[in-house]
Amino acid sequence: MSREMSTKEVAFVKNNLEKEVDGATLIACYESLVQIRFKRTDYRQLVLSIQFPKEYPDSVLLLEAKSKTIADELLAGIIKVTEEHLQTFKGKPQIVAAARFVRDFIWENRFVVCSEELSYIKKELVNVGDVIKVKQKLGVIQLKAVRNKYNLECKLTVPDNYPGEAVSFVVNSNFPSHLEKVFVGHATEMARQCVEPPILKKKSQAMEFVPKPSLKCVSSYLVEDCLRKYPTERCPCCKKPVLPEEPLTELPPSMAVELVYCGHLYHYDCLDLLMKSPPFGEAKKCLNCGKRIFHEKWNVSAKLMEERWAHQEARKREIDEVTDFLGL
Ligand SMILES: [Zn+2]
Ligand SMILES: [Zn+2]
Structure with missing residues (x-):
């Protein structure tokens, strides 16, 4: 290693890195180790550790990246592309070039x-x-x-x-x-x-x-x-496909569909029938997965549902009785 060169470079980095590379913070700056933090956000941040190899500057810097928020695989990738970038800087000082490259990668890549x-x-x-x-x-x-x-x-x-x-x-x-x-x-x-x-x-x-x-x-x-x-998806009630084969952005009322809380899809008419028959309230389960069904369109209290149902049944009985009486 050209000792004189690395001494000079470390001194330059100490005085100028933060001015030269926007967003870089120098944590350590010795001939044995240079450490730089790059922080774009609380998440897009890493610490780059740099060491001089024996043959420096004829071979590229030894780099290592650490971060709590960036995946190890990507950190390894960042190091690899930075080392490739440094190939053109062989024989010259490399720290500022490495820092600029890493900084731009972090700043310009939201997927980091x-x-x-x-x-x-x-x-x-x-x-x-x-x-x-x-x-x-x-x-x-x-x-x-x-x-x-x-x-x-x-x-x-x-x-x-x-x-x-x-x-x-x-x-x-x-x-x-x-x-x-x-x-x-x-x-x-x-x-x-x-x-x-x-x-x-x-x-x-x-x-x-x-x-x-x-x-x-x-x-x-x-x-x-x-x-x-x-x-x-098939309707849990009638087992027929819920959606038409040919997509329609507006479904006619007879083909209307409803999504329930568990994520299962029903024909509107099938679900309406299901919701208006017992059991009501907590006992009302999705026919497909057994999770409780609620849906704001049928958001009436279980008691009211039960009363309505009883009323309807009573009316049916009344009608049955009347028809019987008439002998129809
Ligand atoms: Zn159905
Ligand atoms: Zn379900």
Whole structure:
């Protein structure tokens, strides 16, 4: 190692690095070790450790990256591309060049903190026939997935402060429009729960809340649980397909459908019949999964339901009696 050169470089780095590289903070600066912290947000941050190799500057710096929020696989990738970048700096000082390169990577890539989620979307969620476009700098993922004649397009945006702030999204599909609204409402709620603590009585519990990543859960709900599932789902009551084979954004009343709390889809008429017959209240279970059914459209108290049903039955009996009396 050219001793003189590294001494000079360490001195230069000590005095100039933070001026030269915006967003870099020098933690340690010795000939044995240089450490730099890069912090774009609470999540997009890492510490780069640098050592001089024996043959420096004729070989590239020895680099190591550590972060609590960035996946190890991606950290290894960042080091690899930085080392490649440094190849052109052989024979010259390399620390500032390395720092600039790492800094730009962290600053310009919003997917740094969700590389595993993004790779899940690319590898697991997208099937043959689907289309995915990723815009790194903007943090945008455009996904168009198909199932039979149904399709669902979503544009997901990873915010700068992700995962502290949830992913935002826009959905466009050829599902019945009111069903699409339910999908979007549910996904919005999932995303909100990832970043907002539940309302708790004790303040101490709220302190422990840590935002969770929302990209994977929102995208897999929309694609796996909605698009891939509903086009072939059968009504738990009549066992016929719930949605028409040919997509319609507005369903005629006779084909209307309703989604219940557990996520199962019913024909409106079938569900109406089910909700208006006993058992009522807590005992009302989804015919498919056995979870309790509630739906705001049938949000009348169990007691009232029971009374109504008893009244209807009584009327039926009355009519039966009358018909008997008339001998019809
Ligand atoms: Zn049905
Ligand atoms: Zn169910």
